[in-house]
Amino acid sequence: MADILASYSLGAIRVFEAAARLKSFTRAADELGVTQAAVSWQVKTLEQRLGQPLFVRRVREVDLTPAGERLARAAAESMGLLRAALSDLVExxxxxxxxxxxxxxxxxxxxxxxxxxxxxxxxxxxxxxxxxxxxxxxxxxxxxxxxxxxxxxxxxxxxFLMPFVQTALCSPEFLARHGPFERPADLLNQPRIGASSEWEIWFRAAGVAPPQNPEAPRLAADAQSIEVASALAGQGLAVGSPIFFAAEIASGRLVQPFDIAPHYGGGYWLVYxxxxxxxxxxxxxxxxILEAVAADPAIARHAADGGQAG
CATH class of the missing domain: 3.40.190.10 (Periplasmic binding protein-like II)
Structure with a gap:
C-alpha cells in the first residue's frame, strides 16, 4: 500500500479533489491559484497512472465517472482530515x-x-x-x-439550539395609547411593523383570519432587531422572538399583548x-453554547410548549 501511495502526488490528489468538488477545472484553478492548464495536466497525469478516466469533460464543466466518484469521496474525506489536523496543530x-x-x-x-x-x-x-x-x-x-x-x-x-418562534410585541406607551387589547383580532386595526407574511402566521395561530388586503407595514427590515427597535420606540406592533427579547419583556420595556408565540418553522443551529x-x-x-442553551428558561419554555402558550 505504501508503494502505491508513494507513486501518486499529493498535489495531484489535491487538484483532483478541488475539481471534483467544484465540477470545473476553471473554478478549481481559481481556488488553488494555478492555471486551468495546470489543473487539466495534473488530472490527466492521474488518469494515466490509474489507467481509467475520472471525469467526463463537457463544455463548461465536468462530471465524475463512477471511478471518479469513488476516488472523490475518499479524497474529500482525506483532505478534510488533513486540513483539520494541520489547523489543530497550528491553533x-x-x-x-x-x-x-x-x-x-x-x-x-x-x-x-x-x-x-x-x-x-x-x-x-x-x-x-x-x-x-x-x-x-x-x-x-x-x-x-x-x-x-x-x-x-x-x-x-x-x-439544534432553539426554535424559531415569534410573538406580537409593543412598547407600554403604545399599549397605553391604543389599548387595552381584549382579543387578538383587536390587532388587525393597529399599526404593524414587519412583513405581512409573518403577521399572517401569528394571526392564524391566534385563531384570527388575517386581512385579505393588508396595508403596507410601517417598516419592513431585513433584521428583526430593527423592527423590534421601532416597536420599542412606540411606532407600532412588531413580531419578534420572545427568546431574543426575554429581558426586555421581563423588565417591562416590551409588552406581549397576548401569550401566543407560534413556531415559524425550523430553528437556530450551531454549524461547522x-x-x-x-x-x-x-x-x-x-x-x-449547548450548556448556555440548556440553561436558558425562555428557550426551555418555547421548546417545550411547541411555540404556543395557553
Missing part, C-alpha cells in the same frame, strides 16, 4: 474563533453571553460577525456559524464543517 487551544450569525441572534442573545465563554477560555479571542451574508464555512470564511433553517447543510455538523469537529476551539464553543 491548539489558542487563536481567534470567527463566528458568523444573523444580526438579531448576535445582538439579542449571543453577545450578552459571550463574556462567560471568554472567561472560561481566555486564550481564545472571539471575532463575531452579525450579518445576513451566508459565509462559506468549508472555505474557512468563518470557523463556525449560528444559522436559521432546518439543520440540513451538506458537509456541516449541525446542533464536519472535518473540523475535533478542533479544540470549536469543541470548546460547542460545549459552552
Amino acid at each position: 491548539a487551544d489558542q487563536g481567534v474563533l470567527a463566528i458568523t450569525t444573523m444580526q438579531s441572534l448576535a445582538n439579542h442573545w449571543l453577545a450578552a453571553r459571550l463574556g462567560a465563554f471568554q472567561l472560561a477560555h481566555p486564550m481564545i479571542a472571539v471575532r463575531l460577525e452579525g450579518s445576513h451574508v451566508l459565509r462559506d464555512l468549508d472555505r474557512g470564511e468563518a470557523d463556525l456559524g449560528l444559522r436559521a433553517g432546518d439543520g440540513d447543510w451538506p458537509g456541516l455538523a449541525a446542533h 464543517p464536519k472535518d473540523r469537529r475535533r478542533v479544540r476551539k470549536i469543541v470548546a464553543f460547542r460545549d459552552w
Whole structure:
C-alpha cells in the first residue's frame, strides 16, 4: 500500500479533489491559484497512472465517472482530515474563533453571553460577525456559524439550539395609547411593523383570519432587531422572538399583548464543517453554547410548549 501511495502526488490528489468538488477545472484553478492548464495536466497525469478516466469533460464543466466518484469521496474525506489536523496543530487551544450569525441572534442573545465563554477560555479571542451574508464555512470564511433553517447543510455538523418562534410585541406607551387589547383580532386595526407574511402566521395561530388586503407595514427590515427597535420606540406592533427579547419583556420595556408565540418553522443551529469537529476551539464553543442553551428558561419554555402558550 505504501508503494502505491508513494507513486501518486499529493498535489495531484489535491487538484483532483478541488475539481471534483467544484465540477470545473476553471473554478478549481481559481481556488488553488494555478492555471486551468495546470489543473487539466495534473488530472490527466492521474488518469494515466490509474489507467481509467475520472471525469467526463463537457463544455463548461465536468462530471465524475463512477471511478471518479469513488476516488472523490475518499479524497474529500482525506483532505478534510488533513486540513483539520494541520489547523489543530497550528491553533491548539489558542487563536481567534470567527463566528458568523444573523444580526438579531448576535445582538439579542449571543453577545450578552459571550463574556462567560471568554472567561472560561481566555486564550481564545472571539471575532463575531452579525450579518445576513451566508459565509462559506468549508472555505474557512468563518470557523463556525449560528444559522436559521432546518439543520440540513451538506458537509456541516449541525446542533439544534432553539426554535424559531415569534410573538406580537409593543412598547407600554403604545399599549397605553391604543389599548387595552381584549382579543387578538383587536390587532388587525393597529399599526404593524414587519412583513405581512409573518403577521399572517401569528394571526392564524391566534385563531384570527388575517386581512385579505393588508396595508403596507410601517417598516419592513431585513433584521428583526430593527423592527423590534421601532416597536420599542412606540411606532407600532412588531413580531419578534420572545427568546431574543426575554429581558426586555421581563423588565417591562416590551409588552406581549397576548401569550401566543407560534413556531415559524425550523430553528437556530450551531454549524461547522464536519472535518473540523475535533478542533479544540470549536469543541470548546460547542460545549459552552449547548450548556448556555440548556440553561436558558425562555428557550426551555418555547421548546417545550411547541411555540404556543395557553
